[in-house]
Amino acid sequence: MLTCGPDVFYGEKLGGDIVAGLTLITVPIGNLEDITIRAKNKLMECSTIVAEDTRVLKELLTRLEIDYSEKRIWAFHDHSEETSLQGMLKAMKEGEVHYVSDAGSPVISDPALPLVKLAIENSVDIQTLPGVNAPMAALELSGLPATPFHFHGFIGRDKGKLDQFISLMSYQYGTHIFFEGVSRIKKTMDHLSRELPEWDFAICRELTKTYQSVYRFKGSKWEKTKVDVVEKGEFVILAHNSQKKNTATGEVSKLAQEILAKGAKPKLLSKLLAEITGENSKEIYSKLDRR
Known part of the structure; x- marks a missing residue:
């Protein structure tokens, strides 16, 4: 005991x-x-x-x-x-x-x-x-699913890098965690909310400090939430991608067929794609063209 x-x-x-x-x-x-x-x-x-x-x-x-x-x-x-x-x-x-x-x-x-x-x-x-750290504290407070989660640190400052980051997140199922500076928090969220209106977001500000704040909202509701966000302190943004990519279409499907054509075993390939996309391996296996 x-x-x-x-x-x-x-x-x-x-x-x-x-x-x-x-x-x-x-x-x-x-x-x-x-x-x-x-x-x-x-x-x-x-x-x-x-x-x-x-x-x-x-x-x-x-x-x-x-x-x-x-x-x-x-x-x-x-x-x-x-x-x-x-x-x-x-x-x-x-x-x-x-x-x-x-x-x-x-x-x-x-x-x-x-x-x-x-x-x-x-x-x-x-x-x-070990001890307290901002990504885990933010994840606990966000109310967003903790498995899987992806931590990215600080993201790119220019629009091109932000667009690349959005593409990356869109492909990876789960909750994405990243830092943003006080001078860019609203500008970054403006862009994210336009591109990802159906995603669930959380912004955590001044974690563990006296004026800690947590804002939870859907991308489409950002403009309403925006007025309440105090632009002071340190910020962690969390974005949840609830959609699992369909491996039967697009570039992933094309790549899968090319690998199969070279003699790869469908069962092994389906497990690998499941790890990458978050989709069920059995569902992927059923969609692969094994002719």
């Missing part, structure tokens, strides 16, 4: 030092109380912390009442040079390096991925101390 007490939670003891060459630490996205016990303890104990912006990190540590005067704090960001990467690798091999994002998960909106890849390529152990 699982118990919950000062030393046990969900059957696992709290604490217990987990040693890794690289530890990814997720921090709050707006509410300091969202810091996890594990994350706070590790930030207190560790000697080396890497961050995209050291000023943001020091402010966080100060608010958490963690003394950083004896800690090594390094900056690592998108423009870090190869020499910086090699320096990080040396540090990871010699001891523990802890990467902290400005907010949320290190690999979702901050440039931790190069460090993760570097660690994997050099057989350095990696650990994660």
